[in-house]
Amino acid sequence: MAAQGVSHAAEAAAHGAFDLLPIVVLLAAAVVAVPAFRRAGLGSVLGYLAAGLAIGPYGLGFFHDAQSIIHVAELGVVLFLFVIGLEMQPSRLWAMRGEIFGLGLLQVTLAIAALITVGLALGYPTAASFVAGTGFVLTSTAIVMQVLQERGAMGLPKGRRIVAILLLEDMAIVPLLALVAFLAPGGADASAADRLLGVAIGLGAVAVLVLAGRYLLDPMFRLLARFGAREVMTAAALLVVLGAAMLMQAGGLSMAMGAFLAGVLLSESSFRHQLEADVEPFRGLLLGLFFLGVGMALDLAIIAANWVVVAISVPAFMILKMAVIYAVARLLKAPQAEALERMVMMAQGGEFAFVLYASATQVGILTAAWHATLTAIIICSMVLTPLMMILHDRLAPKPAPSLDGVEAAKGLSGRVLLIGFGRVGQIVSQPLLARGYSLSIIETDPQAIRDAGAFGFKVWYGDGSRLDILHAAGAAEASLIIAAADDAEAVTRIVALARHAFPAVPVLARAADREHALALVAAGAAYQIRETFESAMALGREALLRLGDAPEAAEEVMRSIRHRDAERFALETAGGIDAGRSLIHGNAGRAEAD
Template sequence: MAAEANANDLVQVVVLLAAGVAAVPIFKRIGLGSVLGYLAAGLAIGPFGLGFFSDSQAILHIAELGVVMFLFIIGLEMQPSRLWGMRKDIFGLGALQVLSCIVGLTGVGMAFGFSPIVAFVAGTGFVLTSTAIVMQMLQERGAISALKGQRIVSILLFEDLAIVPLLALVAFLGSGGETVTVTERLISGAIALGAIVALVLAGRYLLNPLFRLLAAANAREVMTAAALLVVLGSALAMQLSGLSMAMGAFLAGVLLSESSFRHQLEADIEPFRGILLGLFFLGVGMAIDLKVIAANWQLVAAGVVCYMVVKAVMIYAVARLLRTCHAEALERAVLMAQGGEFAFVLYSAAMAVGIINGETNAILTATIIISMVLTPLMIILHDRIVPKQQPDTSGLALPENVEGTVLLIGFGRFGQIVSQPLLARGYTLSLIDKDVEFIRDAGDFGFKVYYGDGSRPEILHAAGAATAKAILICIDDKEAALRIAEHVRHEYPLIPVLARAYDRGHAIDLLHAGVNYQIRETFESALNFSEEVLHVMGEDPELAAQLVEEFRDVDDERFALEVVGGIYAGRSLIRGNAQPADLVAARTGRERAAREAAAEAARAQGASPQT
């Protein structure tokens, strides 16, 4: 019997892993994101799908550790000084958004016929945004470190803090104010505050010495165990004191953010974080009760729409009130319009004290889960419908009848280095770029950079392409560089075009587009680096230089063969003044000369030449 139970447990583990591995790549490939993939996989293998699992709450209980570890990783990126700088957003923007949404969503609940207390609990649960979904989507969009992402993180942090007084308020409302005395509430608050102080002191005075001691022992597995101990121990301490586990993990991350072991901790926790966070979304998908939805589908559908719309409107209104631009306010409203995982905790507490019954809890939970499922779809819809925000070009000069000896397109790291010898020689440069903030920064250093997209023919003409003696394509956008090269070759065929190539394939594409010279952006620097490595290894400098030059020649010949072999057979230069046909001939000549020399040497020694 024990063997059968163990085998069944193993089957469930395999099913969980297989569901995530199969669904997530498919959903990411079709542009729906990993979160929706996990949710769909959970629904498929859950009680209302294939039935591999019957208790989704058990999965969710374990998988909450994924959210805990995710917040620990976020905390590692939040140095105390940076967090202190966010205090206005946390306690200003966060508090205003939460309070406004509570008022609006309580009104929605009352409009559905709930009593004021039930409407308050239902609306408050929906106010608590899903930290896991929002942070995952911010990460996928590369927006966590951006200013707009930091504002959302600040709001999420305030919501994590708000769960504590909200749970206390639910307990008070359920008891009718009779069994929970003021003294007991003060004691609970003191315990929570004491736990935070203890965690701060431990993080400041104990954790770094502990990790130094473990590092000296040179036991990698113990370091991993210690990292897990810090995360889970902090979460447990906060939970026992009445606070949220997520808050404890976040505080632990913040306290270790300036530690010299920060990167090691992040590397140790990351695999567990990813697996458990995926498990959390699988559990949420399993928890979708299709029977409740089917029996109350009109109420659930209306609830999802009304709660999400009202919450999005309130978020947008608060953002605009605080002078956030329309595009950022709209994106924030769409991203944070769903309910979150903390609502499950709040509704369970409300049911335990008798505020809501089991059916209401199931309906509200289904509303939260469906809103979470809809969020990735809403973001995709937002990105496809809402036009991309145009950069603010006020105060920037646009090119118009500009004349320069050289037209340089893209004044980033590569373009700046290219420009220096030309400027030193006295050439006049016409500089264009489309990074608004960079153009303003360059102006502070005395560079006159015009705003413009070099892939547009009218911008090239206005920037002086017709009168330039050379056109330099120095941007790091592969497709845009090809479009520029094609435009220039078509409109200005007699002007030399020199381009920065991203890699070997891009270099061949540029030759096909008609550039006269290309260079792979990391090729020469990598060869110089390799030559220096040979010096450090003790090789003779002349031998090191010879080895690098031989590789450069071989690479040129191989590149020429690839070009002539069918990818491109034009007359463009590859490196220096060498043409593909010249390089092929040179290689053939060298090989012939080497064979003749070998044959001559063999005859001189009286041996038969080897072929």
């Protein structure tokens, strides 16, 4: 069937018709696989890879030239680095110079030295071993950036250090390609003038881009903005990204590096947010297409024919690389948790390895068979990375929060025990304090405790769902307990525990939603309030007034809604859930009739 679909596509193309089948297949594969994998907790990257494998030559056979798709989809990586560049002001990038040329250079150098040994141990020539190991050192920018973004770690210090290493690796592709040409048979005889000319062209391309970014780009966008054509602004954004990438490529540099530099040069522009919004949809689609292409390129025939080499090389490369990354991280004083996460996240080879291996094959360092095997090894490592991240997240010990400057609850005697000092607890405390009631406040978030201390609040550390903590916080002597923690399950446990241990002390509780409110009543709460109920009622009343209703009419409507809600809640609390639902549907029908 798949072969027939491809032949029909070719026939349609031959008759001049535009063939939508490949686009539909790609979109359908992404739409089906990615949500399923994310729901299963496997991440979007693995979903794209699996979808690519399913529709590729070794799956349903809709596509036979995965490399052509990868070449087009590499623009996703280019656009991704442009967006990253927009977040990196020149001053911030300058502040990262130590991490880029210190941490990044140290990791790349040591990793190259370690990974060369894999090829040598398998009996390959020195030059081929060097190229093979060096290609694996170049981490997948697409995978790592995607993981960082999904985890919200891009702006954190640990994310910034990973970005610094990736930037150094992107810059390293240029001297590595030059070194490949030098190591080629007869490459050492190449004239020094040719190599110097190549370096000069590269530096000239960078200089042209910097000058254009400094003096031309912002005035150009300002001029285009005056005409107010949104589609022209989008076209201009893509023109800047692709033009910068093409300029860097013409200068012998990385396209991704050109896009990154363009982003940095526009990072202080007043159009930065507009540019990011214009580029983002293309970036997401093309990056997804890149991962689909990588999945298609997984050549199962080559893996089967060279399964011994692949089975040895993939774990050998990944283990050695992880060991170097961990050692460098710890050597430079990174916390153990960060070092472990970094080594798992950056354990794979990357898309720049394809460029390096193709160049080495062209100049005779690698044979076609070696090239295919190394490409399969890189793709296998890319496929394994999301799985390793999942294992890391499940097995790695969770970091204990720092309790510096935080006191544990002990011997408290406030008239009111307030459990939880988040956005609800802070507001609840204000009328009580205004009337002079003494409060004992406990919270489980050390940072929230420190922040409250900066505003003059004394908050103690303690988990209110533990009986010993409730005793230490003075629950037995309190006149009132208020459970206002952010965690709905914790609030339910607090209510049940306090009701059992301190039956004479009423417990007021914050409910997350209606079902939680019912659970709190069942657990013994003296009073519960859904956290959004009163604000939503106030918003609804204001909406009626703004639409022209008289205040008296608006109040009557709100009283009626409160009354119906109370009736339904009473029925559900008493166990008449079906009756409550019938009443809800009856009211809905009446509202529609009105």
